[in-house]
Amino acid sequence: MASATQIDHLELLLGQDSSSSFPEMASSAREQALAAGLPAVKEEEYKFTAIQRKIEKSISDFGRAKVLELTPEQVAAALPEGFDGDYIVFNNGIPELNLSSFGQEGYTATLLSGSRPEKLGKVAKNEKDVFTAINTASFIDGLHIEVAKNQQIEKPIHFLFFNQSNSGQVINSRILIEVEANAEISFLENTVSVNDESYFLNQVTEVIAAPNSKSSYSRLQNESNQAITVNNFETDIHRDAVFTSNVISLGGDMVRNNLTLNLLDSGCEGNMYGLYLLNGKTHVDNHTNVDHTKPHAESNELYKGILADSSRGVFNGKIFVRQDAQKTNAFQQNNNILLSEDATINTKPQLEIWADDVKCSHGCTTGQLDEEALFYLQARGLGKDQAKGLMLYAFAGEVLEHIPDEAFRNHADALVKERLGTKI
Incomplete structure (x- = not known):
């Protein structure tokens, strides 16, 4: 139960604007958020990430950030050199389709308010994380991507998030992606901080990967050193489907990434790769969950961190293998290099296995550069x-x-x- 002080802060964070495209869903989520309260460090999932104190200290003027005045030139400058594909612009969390570019067939990109999707909120559930509930209660509109059955989208879809605190510091974004059976597509995401002011970015992305589909989502987080980000990314992966996540974290004040892969049928595969290069006082917390529910599925996870100055990294990776998930093959590894005596990493790879015919491994390493190799x-x-x-x-x-994608990879490189x- 949230305290009176927490409720006051949440009320400010949620705002009083009732312009949600899904008012009934928003109202229910608001009640859930107020009942749960912001997570404190005494809670196991946020033990090393004091996001409650960070939000209360850093966000002085709560309220929804207004849309920016963006130009086509700003958008073009934010694209990786040599990029060839479609792109969709988010203006302080709101999709701005008139500044976006669509040149490929086989998929549709519409506002959530226009498509009224039935599956919204079915993958990322409000009760799992309070920030999902806050997002559901507060986002005005979002993006709905539907990739048609049997379609191979050859060029990537690039999401460009332009973020700036202006007359309010809270930015909520929402994306629902449905990849139909036998379809293939790749998504890219890049965040652009328009200035160095503080803001709170709360993102929720839901992906449904239908049978025998193949999809990937690569994110580059390189935000203002005063930005606070929470990203809840959840996927449902069905029979013989393959989904791959790449997360590169380079900047921000405090970044929390919650990534969940639900392997819901036989033959499916989930891959998670992450890199965090931290300096200054940047804090990045990667919490990952892989849930194996059926036999003959595979997951691979590799996260690496390089930490300098007084930066702090957190890695908490969980792999669940349910009783029916025989013949599971699951791999998880977290490796870290500390370049400073003041840099800190808290790492906790975990396995919970209820099946008896599986091949699972997990581990972590933390050290400094090899002096002999140097x-x-x-x-x-x-x-x-x-x-x-x-x-x-x-x-x-x-x-x-x-x-x-080569252009995006070269940009990150x-x-x-x-x-x-x-x-x-």
Whole structure:
């Protein structure tokens, strides 16, 4: 039960605007959020991420951020060099289709208010995380992507999120993606902070991957150093479908990523790759869940972190193997390099297995650069900084190579090299 002070803060966070496109759903979610309250560090899921204190301290003027004045030139400048595909603009969380570009057939992109989808809120449930409830109660409109049956969308769909605090600091975005049977598609996401002011970005994305579909979603988080972000990303993966997530976290004040893959049938596959390069006082918390419910399914997870200065990383990965999920093959690994005595990582890979015929593994490593390898490279004529950058880039590259789109991968690669100070 939320305290009176928490309810006051939540009331401000939720706002009083009743312009939701789904008023009944919003009203119910508002009640759930007020009953739950913001998560405190005494709660196990937020033990190392004091987001309640961060929000109350950082967000001085609660209220919904207004839409920005964006130009086509700003949008074009935010696209990766050489990008070839469709793109959809989000203006402080609201899809702005008139600034977007659609050149491919086989899928539709509409506002949630226009499509009135039945499956909205069926994957990402309000009771699972209070920030999902806050989003459901507060988002004005969102995006609904439907990929038609048997369609192979050759070029990626790029979501561009332009965020800025203006006359309000709370930004809610909502996306529902339905990939029909035998369809293929890839999605990209990039966040652009228009200025360095503080704001709270609350994102909810739901993906339904129908039988024998193949889809991927690659995210690049490189926001203002005063931005607070919570991202609830949930997927339902059906028979023989393959879904792959890539998350690259480079910036923000406090970032919380909740990623869930529900493997709902035999033959399906879920992949999760993540990289976080942190400096300053940036705090990034990756919470992942993989739920194996049926036999003969596979999951792969690899998250890597490089932490400098006084930054802090959190990795909490859970794999559930239900009793019926025999012949499951599940892999999970989290590796970290600390470049400073003040950098911190809290890592907790977990397995909960109720089946007896499975192949599962999990582990984590935390350390510093190998001094012998560093000496070897310097002995071959490289300067210390260059040798260090080369080693760190090799460490990070194992994650970057899983991004399917070349232009987006090259863009992320350049940002990583810049952060690592390498000229490779």
